[in-house]
Amino acid sequence: MILSPGQLDILFQALGDPTRRAILERLARGPATVTELAAPFDMALPSFLAHVRRLEATGLVTTDKSGRTRTVTLVPGAFTPVRGWLDEQRAIWEGRLDRLDDYVTRLMKARLEEDANGPRSED
Numbered sequence: 001m002i003l004s005p006g007q008l009d010i011l012f013q014a015l016g017d018p019t020r021r022a023i024l025e026r027l028a029r030g031p032a033t034v035t036e037l038a039a040p041f042d043m044a045l046p047s048f049l050a051h052v053r054r055l056e057a058t059g060l061v062t063t064d065k066s067g068r069t070r071t072v073t074l075v076p077g078a079f080t081p082v083r084g085w086l087d088e089q090r091a092i093w094e095g096r097l098d099r100l101d102d103y104v105t106r107l108m109k110a111r112l113e114e115d116a117n118g119p120r121s122e123d
Contacts, residue, residue, distance in 0.1 A: 007081060008081060008082070008085055010058050011058055011060070011081060011082050012082070014054055014055055014058040014060060015082070017051065017054075019041060019043075019048075019051050020051050020054065020055055022040070022041075023037055023051060023052065023055060023061075023072075024055070024060065024061075024074065027061060027072060027073065027074040028074060031071050031072065031073040031074075032071070032072060033069055033070065033071050033072070034048070034049065034052060034063075034070045034071075034072060035069075037052070037072060052072055055072075056072075058078075059075060059078055060074070060075055060078045060079075061073060061074055061075060061078075062075055
């Protein structure tokens with residue numbers, strides 16, 4: 001997966017805020033107005049809109065204004081770069097842990113064989 005420089009950093013920064021994560025969790029159920037999204041939060045609307053704008057700037061959501069109502073929608077596939085990076089990291093670490101498990105298993109087997117054969121004489 002090829003990401004533009006800093007794209008992954010920007011996505012993780014956007015996801016690093018609990019308010020923005022809560023917004024995304026709500027939008028996973030479907031589009032919502034800014035008023036609906038802001039209701040559970042104890043903050044001024046301009047502060048809340050800053051979170052929405054940050055999510056929009058990263059490409060995670062889109063907004064559509066009709067009259068005085070702004071509706072926010074989750075962008076399909078917006079998490080693909082994040083998921084791809086996490087999948088790559090998981091594959092790397094699973095490989096490392098599998099190799100560690102193999103190594104420890106070999107050590108334990110060698111130790112058990114040594115114990116079964118009795119102590120070695122030192123000549």
